[in-house]
Amino acid sequence: MDATPETTADSVLAEFAAGICRRMAEGLLEHTGGELRSFLSAESARLQAALADPATLEPAEQPHDPPRFSRKGHVVINTNPVTSHRNVLAPLLTEKLEDDRAVATVGPLPRQYQGPRGMLHGGYVGVLLDQVLWDVVFHRLGHASFTRTLNLTYESPVPLGEELTVEGRVTKIDGRKTFAEGELRSGDTVCARAEGLWVSPR
Ligand SMILES: CCCCCCCCCC(=O)SCCNC(=O)CCNC(=O)[C@H](O)C(C)(C)COP(=O)(O)OP(=O)(O)OC[C@H]1O[C@@H](n2cnc3c(N)ncnc32)[C@H](O)[C@@H]1OP(=O)(O)O
Numbered sequence: 001m002d003a004t005p006e007t008t009a010d011s012v013l014a015e016f017a018a019g020i021c022r023r024m025a026e027g028l029l030e031h032t033g034g035e036l037r038s039f040l041s042a043e044s045a046r047l048q049a050a051l052a053d054p055a056t057l058e059p060a061e062q063p064h065d066p067p068r069f070s071r072k073g074h075v076v077i078n079t080n081p082v083t084s085h086r087n088v089l090a091p092l093l094t095e096k097l098e099d100d101r102a103v104a105t106v107g108p109l110p111r112q113y114q115g116p117r118g119m120l121h122g123g124y125v126g127v128l129l130d131q132v133l134w135d136v137v138f139h140r141l142g143h144a145s146f147t148r149t150l151n152l153t154y155e156s157p158v159p160l161g162e163e164l165t166v167e168g169r170v171t172k173i174d175g176r177k178t179f180a181e182g183e184l185r186s187g188d189t190v191c192a193r194a195e196g197l198w199v200s201p202r
Contacts, residue, residue, distance in 0.1 A: 004066055005075045009054050011063035014086055020047045021088040029111040082131040093128075093166070095135060100170040102136035102182075104128075108161045120158035125184055126150060128166050129194040133180045136168040137198040145178060150196040158184060158191040176200040 004011075020043050027039045050057055064085040065078040078084040083093055091113065095104040106128060115121030130150055137145055158164065168182035181195040 004068060006067060008063060008066065011066040012057055012061065013050060013054050015063050015065070016050055016057055017047060018086050018088050025088060025112050026110040029114075080131075082127060093131070095132070097136065097139040100136065100140055102132050102139065102166075102168045104132050104135075104166045104168075105163055106166060107164045109164070111160065114160055116157060118160055120160060122152075122154060125154065125158055125192045126152050126194070128164075129168070129182055129184055129192065130196075132166040133168040133182050133194060133196060134198065136170055136182075137178045137180055140170045140173070141178060141200065143200065145198040145200045148177075148197045148199045150194060153193045154191070155193065156189060156191050159186055162186055164191075171195075176202070 006014075024040065024043050027036070027043065031039050067075050067077045070076050077086060079087055081087055081089045082091065083095075084090045085092065091106055091109055093104040093106050095102055109120060113120055113124050115124070129152065130147055133150070134145075134147060165185045166182065167185070168180055170178060170180050172179040176199050178198045178200070179195070180198065181193070183190050183194070184192045
């Protein structure tokens with residue numbers, strides 16, 4: 001069996017296509033009428049050109065999330081809706097994990113994440129905090145666990161169009177229970193705080 005289910009060039013092409021889809025999702029909310037038609041046409045042409053000649057995808061880089069085979073031989077694609085370069089819903093995080101602490105940067109987030117005008121949807125604030133707290137718990141324990149509780153406090157609206165910082169810390173481990181807390185910041189402003197419980201599988 002090959003080490004990967006597709007060539008590196010095809011993985012790069014898939015991530016390029018995901019980038020086009022992300023821009024299209026944003027463009028559909030930014031443009032109307034003839035401007036929208038021109039925008040869609042230009043993005044489609046870029047994808048068609050890449051499909052016709054993948055060598056035009058410069059600079060030739062390594063894919064971030066190439067599919068792999070599981071131990072049982074199934075194709076595994078990273079589907080994570082926050083971190084996967086292949087999932088067009090994912091805003092993508094740059095994350096640093098150290099011991100009991102994770103610090104991630106995300107954004108600037110575009111219009112498809114909007115709740116109140118110009119602000120991030122509150123449910124999505126929870127998604128970002130859930131992911132980063134889950135990540136720090138995984139990093140600390142070395143295995144996956146389930147979010148059991150996640151309590152959010154919204155301190156101030158989260159702006160779209162600005163880079164955000166999401167921080168998570170493990171605060172206590174008690175048998176199968178791991179407690180963690182964190183916050184989401186825009187600049188120096190703490191916009192939301194979270195604390196929760198992660199339960200390891202039996
Ligand atoms: C591989 C890569 C994947 C990347 C994914 C990123 C994911 C991001 C995070 C997520 O989205 S996770 C998905 C959302 N979460 C879920 O779907 C979890 C749904 N809930 C469950 O499946 C079960 O409720 C759960 C597995 C969490 C717990 O069920 P159990 O039957 O194993 O728990 P149990 O009732 O035995 O409780 C375990 C311990 O927690 C304690 N506990 C439970 N609820 C509590 C509570 N609310 N407060 C305090 N303690 C609590 C409970 O008393 C007990 O304590 P002890 O071990 O000391 O006896």
